[in-house]
Amino acid sequence: MKPPSEILAAPDAADEAAAVENPVAGIDQAVGDFTYDVKYEFDAGSGLNESVIRYISGVKKEADWILDFRLKAYQTFLDKPMPTHWATKDLENINFDKIRYYLSQGQKPKRTWDEVPDDIKRTFERLGIPEQERKFLAGVEAQFDSEAAYSNVKDIVAKQGVIFCNSTEALREHPEIFRKWFGKVIPTGDNKFSALNSAVFSGGSFIYVPKGVKVAMPLQAYFRINAENFGQFERTLIIADEGAEVTYMEGCTAPKFSTSTLHSAVVELVALKGAKIQYITVQNWAPNVFNLVTKRAIAMEDAEVKWIDCNIGSRLTMKYPGVVLKGKRARGEVVSIALANDGQHQDTGAKMIHAADDTTSLIVSKSISVGQGRATYRGVVHIPKHLKGCKNNTECDALLINTNSRTDTYPAIVVRGDSHAVQHEASVSKVSEDMIFYMQQRGLTEAQAMSLAVNGFVNDLVRQFPMEYSVELKRLIDLEMEGSVG
Amino acid sequence: MSSLEIRSLYVALAATPDKPIVKGLDLTIKTGEVHAIMGPNGTGKSTLSKAIAGHPDYVITSGDVLLDGKSILEMEPDERARAGLFLAFQYPSEIPGVSIANFLRAAVQARLAEGEELDATAYYKRLYSKMDLLKIDRKFTSRSVNEGFSGGEKKRCEILQMAMLEPKFSLMDETDSGLDIDALRIVAEGVNTLKGGELGVLLITHYQRLLNYIVPDFVHVMYDGRIVKSGDKSLALELEAKGYDWVKTELAAATA
Ligand SMILES: Nc1ncnc2c1ncn2[C@@H]1O[C@H](COP(=O)(O)OP(=O)(O)OP(=O)(O)O)[C@@H](O)[C@H]1O
Ligand SMILES: [Mg+2]
Numbered sequence: 219m220k221p222p223s224e225i226l227a228a229p230d231a232a233d234e235a236a237a238v239e240n241p242v243a244g245i246d247q248a249v250g251d252f253t254y255d256v257k258y259e260f261d262a263g264s265g266l267n268e269s270v271i272r273y274i275s276g277v278k279k280e281a282d283w284i285l286d287f288r289l290k291a292y293q294t295f296l297d298k299p300m301p302t303h304w305a306t307k308d309l310e311n312i313n314f315d316k317i318r319y320y321l322s323q324g325q326k327p328k329r330t331w332d333e334v335p336d337d338i339k340r341t342f343e344r345l346g347i348p349e350q351e352r353k354f355l356a357g358v359e360a361q362f363d364s365e366a367a368y369s370n371v372k373d374i375v376a377k378q379g380v381i382f383c384n385s386t387e388a389l390r391e392h393p394e395i396f397r398k399w400f401g402k403v404i405p406t407g408d409n410k411f412s413a414l415n416s417a418v419f420s421g422g423s424f425i426y427v428p429k430g431v432k433v434a435m436p437l438q439a440y441f442r443i444n445a446e447n448f449g450q451f452e453r454t455l456i457i458a459d460e461g462a463e464v465t466y467m468e469g470c471t472a473p474k475f476s477t478s479t480l481h482s483a484v485v486e487l488v489a490l491k492g493a494k495i496q497y498i499t500v501q502n503w504a505p506n507v508f509n510l511v512t513k514r515a516i517a518m519e520d521a522e523v524k525w526i527d528c529n530i531g532s533r534l535t536m537k538y539p540g541v542v543l544k545g546k547r548a549r550g551e552v553v554s555i556a557l558a559n560d561g562q563h564q565d566t567g568a569k570m571i572h573a574a575d576d577t578t579s580l581i582v583s584k585s586i587s588v589g590q591g592r593a594t595y596r597g598v599v600h601i602p603k604h605l606k607g608c609k610n611n612t613e614c615d616a617l618l619i620n621t622n623s624r625t626d627t628y629p630a631i632v633v634r635g636d637s638h639a640v641q642h643e644a645s646v647s648k649v650s651e652d653m654i655f656y657m658q659q660r661g662l663t664e665a666q667a668m669s670l671a672v673n674g675f676v677n678d679l680v681r682q683f684p685m686e687y688s689v690e691l692k693r694l695i696d697l698e699m700e701g702s703v704g
Numbered sequence: 705m706s707s708l709e710i711r712s713l714y715v716a717l718a719a720t721p722d723k724p725i726v727k728g729l730d731l732t733i734k735t736g737e738v739h740a741i742m743g744p745n746g747t748g749k750s751t752l753s754k755a756i757a758g759h760p761d762y763v764i765t766s767g768d769v770l771l772d773g774k775s776i777l778e779m780e781p782d783e784r785a786r787a788g789l790f791l792a793f794q795y796p797s798e799i800p801g802v803s804i805a806n807f808l809r810a811a812v813q814a815r816l817a818e819g820e821e822l823d824a825t826a827y828y829k830r831l832y833s834k835m836d837l838l839k840i841d842r843k844f845t846s847r848s849v850n851e852g853f854s855g856g857e858k859k860r861c862e863i864l865q866m867a868m869l870e871p872k873f874s875l876m877d878e879t880d881s882g883l884d885i886d887a888l889r890i891v892a893e894g895v896n897t898l899k900g901g902e903l904g905v906l907l908i909t910h911y912q913r914l915l916n917y918i919v920p921d922f923v924h925v926m927y928d929g930r931i932v933k934s935g936d937k938s939l940a941l942e943l944e945a946k947g948y949d950w951v952k953t954e955l956a957a958a959t960a
Contacts, residue, residue, distance in 0.1 A: 647800075651760060656797035658781040659757050659790075660811040660865060667782075670810060674801030674848065 265315040268292065271417055274320045278386045278420070281393065291406045291416030298410040306563060308534050312508055317480055319418045319451070375433060380464075381426040382437055385453045388424030395426050399457055403486035403542070404514050412512040415451045415484040422452030422483065427462040427493075436465040436498070436684060454485040458493035458521075465496040467687065479507045481532075487515035487523055491545065494522045500687055502694050503532035505561060511537045514569070517577075519545030526682060527554040529564055530694050538596060540569030543577035543608075550579045555676050555691075558591030559698055567596035567628075568612075576607040581614075584676050588619040588698070595627045603634035614644045617675045619668065647675075669699035706772050706788070708733045708873045708904060713767035715748070715755040715929075721763050725751045727929035728767070735872055735904040740915055740940060742908075743926030744948050749908045750794050752926075753875040757791040758784050771873075786815055788872030792862040792879045794908075798850040804861065805831065805845040808868050815869070834867040837897070839890050855882030863891050866898070873904045880914040892917030912944040925951050 271292055275285040300309050375382060381392055388396050406416040427433055458464050481503065489495045495515065503509050509532040515523040525539035541550025552568035570579035585593035593616060601608045610633075616625040625646060633640050649671045657667035672695050673680070680688045715726035725748040733739050743749055755762040756769055758781035768775050776784050799807065808831065813822045835842060840860055850858050859879050866874055876895075880888055895918050899905060907918060915923070915937060923939040924931045927948070932955050933939065943951070 650797070653797045653799060655757075655759050655781060656793065657799065657807075659785050659793075660807070660869065661782050661785040661814040662810055663782050663814075664780070666810065666814065670802055670807070671799065674799055677801035 264318050266292070266317070266319055266418070270319055274418060274420060277320070278390075280386070280389065283397075284389055287401065287406075288417050288419075291413050294407045295410060295413035295417055298407065298413055300410060305536060305565065306534060308563065309508075309510075312480060320420060375435070375437070378431045378433065379428040380431060380433055381424070383424055385419060385422045385424055385455075388455070392424075392426070395457070396424055396455060399486065399488050400455055401486075403488060403516050404484055404512050408512060411482045411510040412484050415453060415482050415512070419451045419453035419484065421450070422454040422485075423456070423466070424454070425456040425464065425466065427456075427458045427464045429459040430461040431459075432463040433465070436467050438467040450481045450483070452483045454483065455488075456486070456495060456497070457488045458490060458495050460490045461492045462490075463494040465498065465684075467498045467684065468500075479504070481507055481509045481511070483511045483513075485511070485513040487513075489515060489517045489521035489523050489548075491518045492520045493518070494524075496524045496526065497539075498526040498683065498687060500528045500530075500683075500691055500694070501532070501535075502530045502697075503535070505531060505533055505559075507532045509535040509537070511535075513537065513539040514542065515540065515550065516542045516544050517548035517550055519574075520547050521545060522549045522551075524551040525553070525568075526679075527552065527566070528683075528691060529554070529556045529566055530698060531557075531559070532562060532564075534563045534565065536565045538567045538569050538598070540571065540598075541579065542571045542573060543579065544573050545577075546574045547576045547578075548574060549577070552581045552583070553679055553682060554583045555679055556583075556585040556593055557672070557695065557698055558585065558587045558593045560589035560591055563592045563594070565594040565596065567594075567598075569598040570600070570610060571598075572601040572605060572608045572610075575605050577605075578609045580610070581612040582679060583612075583614045584617070584679055585615075585625060586617045586619065586672055586675065587625050591619075593625045595625075595629070597629045597631070599629075599631040599633070599640065601633045601635065601638050601640070605635060606637045608638045610638075610640045612640075612642045615675075616644075616646045617672065618646065618648045619672075665696075665700045669696045672699060706735045706872045706902070706904065707770075708789075708906075709768075709770040709773075710752075710756070711768045711770065713752070713755075713769065714765045715751055715762050716765050718761055718763045721765055724765060725762075725929055726755065729926075729930055731906075731924065731931060733873060733904040733906055735902045736899065737922070738899065738905040738907060738918055738920045739922045739924060740907045740909060740920040741924045741926050741931075742910065742940065742943055747926050748929045749926055750877055753791055753877050753906070753908065756784075756875060757781055757789060782814070785869075785871075790866050790869060790871035790874040792859075792866060792874060792876040794877040794881075796850050796858045796862055798848070798853075800848050800851050802849050803846050804849055804864075807849045808865060811865070811869060831868060834864055838864055838867065838894050840864055856884060856887050859883055860887060860891065863894050867894060870898075872902065873906070874898075875906045875908070877908045878910065879907075880909050880911060888914065889917060912940045915940050927951060927955065 268289065271288045272285065275288055302309055381388065381395065401416060404412050406413050425437060456464065456466055487495050487497060501509065513525065517523045523541045527537065527539055529535045529537065539552050543550050550570055554566055554568065556564035556566045558564040564585060567583065568581040570581065572579065579599065581597055583595050585595060587593045595614045597612055599610045599612060601610065612629060614627055618625060627644055629642055631640060631642060649668065653671060654664060654667045657670060658664060662670065673692055680691055683691060710729055710731045713726055713729045714724045716722070716724045729752060731739065741749055751762060755764055758779065764777055769777060771787055771789065776787065779787065809822065809827060812827060816822060831845065832842060838860055850861060853861060859882055862879060879891065883891060892914065895905065907920060920937055923935055923937060925933040925943065933951055
C-alpha cells in the first residue's frame, strides 16, 4: 500500500474540486431502517451462561484452548463491575439476559461475488454502498450477522502472503501466527466489555502481513446487525510484521430497532518494528445501539499506528482507541470525529501510553453535539518519568448546534520527567443563527446549511480519509442533519 | 421584466414585536433599475434588507413584500433566495472549513431541478471567469468562506456570489464600505454588467461616491424607518452637501 503519509496528503485545490461530491445531494432516509427475515441455522438463544459459550465454541469447532479462554473470560465478565463510577449510568440499562449472543446462517466464507446469496447482495444495495466501494467488495471481508457471509481475499493480497480471514478461521488454521498476540494487547480483564467480547466473540477480521510486505489496497469489512436484540461481538487482530504496511477500513450501518442492541468489539493491532498500520472506522449505528468498543494497538521500534475513528449514531458509544508506544521512536495517532444527535451520547477519546524514549503521539478529536446530544472527550496521555524525548500533541474541538447540547472534556495528561514536549488545545464553537441564515440566503435549506457547517468543521480531518469514505461520511452527516432540523 | 414590491412594511425585532424599526415603508423596484437608499445610522436600512430576505430575528408585523405580484412572506429564506432574491450582507458571516468553491457549488446545485447534476467543468469555468472579471485571485476558491478575509475581500466575495447566482433582485447593504477605489470601480463594473442582464438593485450606501460608478435611477432617503424623500441622482449630491439635518427639518415642517 501507499505509505500513510501519501494517503494522507491533502489534495490540491483542483483535486479537491473533483473529489468532493455535492454535499447536499438527495438522501434516502430509509437507509438502515430495514430488516430481512433471515432463518438462522445456529442460534444460541437469549441470555448468557456457560452452555451458551460451549454452544458457540462447538458450532465453530474450536480448539480446547479457545474454549478455555472463553470460559475464563466469562468468569471475568461476571466478576467485573460496570464502570459506572466514571462513565454514564445509562450502562445499567443494558439487559444482558435479553441479548442474543450468537446467530449464524452457517455459511462458509464465499469466494466470489456471484456466490453471494441474493438477500445479502440486497442488503449491501440497501446500505447504499456506492459503486466505487462495491469494487472494494471484491477484496472484502464483509460480515453479515455473526459469520462472514462473504469473503474474497483478493488474489494479490494472498499472493503476497497476507492472511485475511475471520476470527474462527484464523484461530483454527493459523494458531501459530495469531495465538501469540490474541488477547495480549487487550487482556480479557481490561474492562467488563472486553471480557464479554472474549467470552462470546465471533466474526471480525484477522490479518497477518508478512515482513516487508506493503499491502497496496486498503482491506475492508462491512459489519451489520440484522436481528432484534442481537449483539455483535466481533474480534479483530491485525499483525503487521517488521516493515510491513497495511490500511484496514471498517464501516457499519445498522437497522433501527425498538429495543436496545449491544455492540461490543475488541480490536487489537500489533505493529512490529518499522511497521505501519492505519485503521479507519466510519460507524453509523441506529439510535438504540450501545456501542462499547475496546481498541488498542502496540507499536514497536519505529512503528506507526494511526486510528481514524468516526462515530455517528448509537445511543451510547464508549470508545477510546489507544496506542502503547513500546519501542523507541514509535508513533501513535488518533484522529476522531463524533456526532451526537438528540438522545445520543458519544463518549470517545484516546489513550496514549508512552513506554519508550523518543515516542510521539498525536490526538485530534472533533465532536459535534446536536439538540440534546452529548459529546464527551476522555483522553489519557501517560509519559513516565524515566523516559526521554517524548512528545504529545492533543487537540479537542467541539461544535455545538444548539444551546441544549452538551460537551465535556476530560483530558488526563500524566507527564513525569522534564525532557518531554506536551501540548494541549481545546476549543468550543457554535453554529450561529447568522451563519445558517447566510447560507440559506444563498439558497441552501436549513438542513443543507447545517450539514455544510458540520462538514466544514470536520473538513480538515475528513481530508485524511480515503476518498470513498469521505464521501460516505459527508452523506452520513447530511442524513443526520436532515433529521435534526424542525 | 420582474418587480419587487414593498408595501407599507412594518418590521420589528421578533423579541419586541410592538416596537417597529421599519415603520410603513413603500418601494417598488423593477429589473433594470437601481434604487439607492441613504439614511443615517440606525434608521433601519439593514433591518429592511434582512427582513425582506427572511432573517429569523425579525418579524413583519404588517404590510407585504411581493415578488412578481406574489407575496414571499410565507417563504423560507432559502426559497426566497432561489426565487431570485440576493442579499449582499453588510457583515458577511464566516463559514470555517467550507471553501468558496464548494459553497457556491452547493448554492448553484440547489437551484437545479431535482435529479439534475451540476456540470463541474462548466461550473469551474464560469466561476473562474467571474473571478477574473472581479479581479479575485483564483487562490480564493479554496479558502474558507469569509474566514480571515479583509473587509474589502469579504465585499468582493459577496459580489462574486451574486454574479454566480444571477438573482433577479439584489439588496446590497453597504457593499461599498471597506472597498478601496480600485475595488469600488471593479465592483461597480460587475454590478453594471449584471444590471444589463435583468437585475434590479437596491443599493444601501452612505456615500455618494459609489453612485458615480453605479448610477442610480432613484435615490431615496430613509429616516426613522420610512422613506421620507425620493428623487434622482441629484438628491444624493444634495444630501452630501447638506447632510441629513436638512431632511429632518423639511420633514418636521411637512408634518407640523
Ligand atoms: N438583531 C438586532 N438586535 C437588536 N437591535 C437591533 C437588531 N437589528 C436592528 N436593531 C436595532 O434596530 C435599529 C436599526 O438598525 P439597522 O441595522 O437596521 O440600521 P441601519 O440603518 O442599517 O444602520 P447603519 O447605517 O449603521 O448600518 C438600530 O437601533 C439597531 O440597534
Ligand atoms: Mg446597516
